[in-house]
Amino acid sequence: INQIYSRYNKEIGPVANSCITDHAYVNESVTATSFDNGYKVFVNFGYVDFVTDSGLVIPARDYKVVQEVK
DSSP states (O other), X not given: OHHHHHHHHHHHGGGTTOOEEEEEESSSSEEEEEETTSEEEEEEOSSXXXXXXXXXXXXXXXXXXXXXXO
């Protein structure tokens, strides 16, 4: 449990107190949620890794937190 908490705290921490500005389905298995502080969280509910147009790999049944470049 400590490992899971540490991972979530480290990776999700930057968006913990931020407001959601957008939420969209990238495809039938992947969502993307944007936050007002410039971060985006991709969640892959599928059983196959997903690769974004920019080459970011979202592992199957996992998530990635990225800071958007503007």
